Amino acid sequence: MAALLASIATPAVSAEKTLTVYTYESFIAEWGPGPKIETAFEAECDCDLKWVGVADGVALLNRLKLEGNRSEAGIVLGLDTNLVTEAKDTGLFEAHGINTDAISVPGGFADDVFIPYDYSPFAVIYDTEAISNPPTSLKDLVEGDPRQKIVIQDPRTSTPGLGLLLWVKSVYGDDAAQAWQTLSKRVLTVTPGWSEAYGLFTSGEAPMVLSYTTSPAYHMVAEETDRYQAAEFSEGHYLQIEVAGMLANAPDKNLARQFLEFMITPGFQNEIPTHNWMMPAAPVTMELPEAFSKLVSPKKTFLYSPDEVAENRSAWIEEWLGAMSR
Numbered sequence: 001m002a003a004l005l006a007s008i009a010t011p012a013v014s015a016e017k018t019l020t021v022y023t024y025e026s027f028i029a030e031w032g033p034g035p036k037i038e039t040a041f042e043a044e045c046d047c048d049l050k051w052v053g054v055a056d057g058v059a060l061l062n063r064l065k066l067e068g069n070r071s072e073a074g075i076v077l078g079l080d081t082n083l084v085t086e087a088k089d090t091g092l093f094e095a096h097g098i099n100t101d102a103i104s105v106p107g108g109f110a111d112d113v114f115i116p117y118d119y120s121p122f123a124v125i126y127d128t129e130a131i132s133n134p135p136t137s138l139k140d141l142v143e144g145d146p147r148q149k150i151v152i153q154d155p156r157t158s159t160p161g162l163g164l165l166l167w168v169k170s171v172y173g174d175d176a177a178q179a180w181q182t183l184s185k186r187v188l189t190v191t192p193g194w195s196e197a198y199g200l201f202t203s204g205e206a207p208m209v210l211s212y213t214t215s216p217a218y219h220m221v222a223e224e225t226d227r228y229q230a231a232e233f234s235e236g237h238y239l240q241i242e243v244a245g246m247l248a249n250a251p252d253k254n255l256a257r258q259f260l261e262f263m264i265t266p267g268f269q270n271e272i273p274t275h276n277w278m279m280p281a282a283p284v285t286m287e288l289p290e291a292f293s294k295l296v297s298p299k300k301t302f303l304y305s306p307d308e309v310a311e312n313r314s315a316w317i318e319e320w321l322g323a324m325s326r
Helices: 002-009 034-045 057-070 081-089 138-143 159-186 194-202 215-222 253-263 272-276 290-294 306-324
Strands: 017-024 047-054 075-080 114-127 150-153 187-191 208-212 228-231 237-247
Touching: 017 034, 017 057, 017 253, 034 047, 034 253, 047 057, 057 075, 057 081, 057 159, 075 081, 075 159, 075 253, 081 114, 081 159, 081 237, 081 306, 114 159, 114 215, 114 253, 114 272, 138 159, 150 159, 150 194, 159 187, 159 208, 159 237, 159 306, 187 194, 194 208, 215 228, 215 272, 215 290, 237 253
Parallel strands: 017 047, 017 075, 150 187, 150 208
Antiparallel strands: 075 237, 114 208, 114 228, 114 237
């Protein structure tokens, strides 16, 4: 009876605030930025930050389309500018209302719904112990020795895969289908996401993989090896700018906005260079490792507008599917 009276007299403890963030798997891996960002944000928000990972960026948008207004997420982190218009067209996102003056990315991308958090040009990463003469252009890659394989990602599920699709389209235009048909002879496999592709590459299954100009920094810093390098292409490289946005049905919009504001601060941005291995989109209070000064810096970059991608993505993917299956 005393225990019962005590339980009646004691007020119920309010439930802890929770923010669910959808992102891609590599972001929340043990070696990714997610765990450190979670610790830093929870110290500020007095809340529980819950990550939900999917294979890759395009898969995030696909999942949201399936869930619609039933999604439990407050934030989606891991789309890129190629998907911004299509994401807005779902009606699932809401303007953030946050001052983003601190953001600085190539081309000056700014949006009232999506906020950039990192960027990097895509690149073909090669194993210097397996390839002595890496491709020096996209044309070299397409027409090179089919015995030297590359692992790429699926543009239907992966933002790097979509990036390569747009890179080939930027360079080849109306001849993209023929380029893909020729390149297909060098493709070992097409993976759903970046993590699977890079894992196959580092395990020696193929001497090349589609990744980022920043990827060699990981190997130089974390593994102290120059073995894996980015090939610089004479035509230029396609740029990726990754973004995050708040869902209109976010369970706690104030908490979601607090996360987006935190995303622009050093507490978040400091984790990007040496855990997500991308370039930060806002000021950091850390000194970048020397490895970042050794990275390929493309003289030219490509970037379609979000509207152009939204208008053509389905048709260009169909073109890719047709060419790769011949």
